[in-house]
Amino acid sequence: MSNKSEKLMSLLAGQPVIPVLRIADVKQAAPLARALARGGLPAIEITLRTPDALEAIRRVAGEVEEAIVGSGTILDPAQFDAAAQAGSRFIVSPGLTKELLKVSSDSDVPFLPGAITPGEVMAARQAGLSFLKFFPAEQAGGAAFLKALASPIADVKFCPTGGVSAANASGYLGLPNVICVGGSWVAPDDLVENGEWDRIEELARKAAGLRKPA
Incomplete structure (x- = not known):
């Protein structure tokens, strides 16, 4: 495992759910x-789906x-650099x-890019990335798909995001190749707005x- 993948896993260690947030008001x-x-x-x-996102990152970091x-939602190098300069401790694409x-x-800054197909996972692995985002998880085949990847590509771990909820998170967390899941259900828009x-x-x-099963 690369040093950056290890660094990222250590940042997220012990946290089964990573809240994925859309900040409308800084x-x-x-x-x-x-x-x-x-x-x-x-x-x-x-x-980075709202105009205030970078300022929100700066405020939380500071x-x-x-x-x-x-x-998250980093699509190009300019966004990567802007996010890093704003104080991001990790970057997701x-x-x-x-x-x-x-x-x-x-x-x-450690990087968590998305991959779905075996070819994409293998390409990321070859580039030295052993911890990946699986996105969009439910639409791409869900826990059953990830379970099928666990044996042939056993040294790559995932954070599934996209359609993951309180109802299905445990199914992902029970897989040997899943470290954590990403989800927005922990911060619903109405509760944030109020x-x-x-x-x-x-x-x-x-x-x-x-928690993941022992």
């Missing part, structure tokens, strides 16, 4: 991160010491391109209890 970022951390989910992914903030591979290899941080903390606590 003022929500810090209190949301604090609520999730109190509930046992300090590592979060803020997606104001919420207990949080481990990463950025839906897929892997030669350009993203190069910029990530030149950066100290500032219901106590309820989000409780959802995080329940998600943090979804």
Whole structure:
């Protein structure tokens, strides 16, 4: 396993669910991160799907010491660099391109790119990446597909994201090649918009209890 993959796994170790967040109002970022951390989910992914996303990452990185903030939906090197400069501790992409591979290899920030097919997984493995995002998980075949990959490509581990919920997360976490899952159910839009941080903390606590089987 590469040093960067090991670094990324150590950042996310012991956290079964990585909250995938879409921040519509930058003022929500810090209190949301604090609520999730109190509930046992300090590592979060803020997606670059809103105009305030980079500023949200900056605020969490600068104001919420207990949080481990990463950025998601990174599509090109310019976004990678911007996310890293904003304070991202890890960077997530839906897929892997030669350009993203190069910029990530030149950066100290660990990279979690997406892969679906065996060919994509093998290409990432050959490039030295042994911890990948499996996206979109449910639409691509779900836990059954990942289980089928576990034997032929046993040294690659995954974080499935996309359609993962409280109802099906345990099915993924029970697989030998799954480290954690990504999901948005721990921070529903309505609770975030209304500032219901106590309820989000409780959802995080329940998600943090979804431990992998011993």
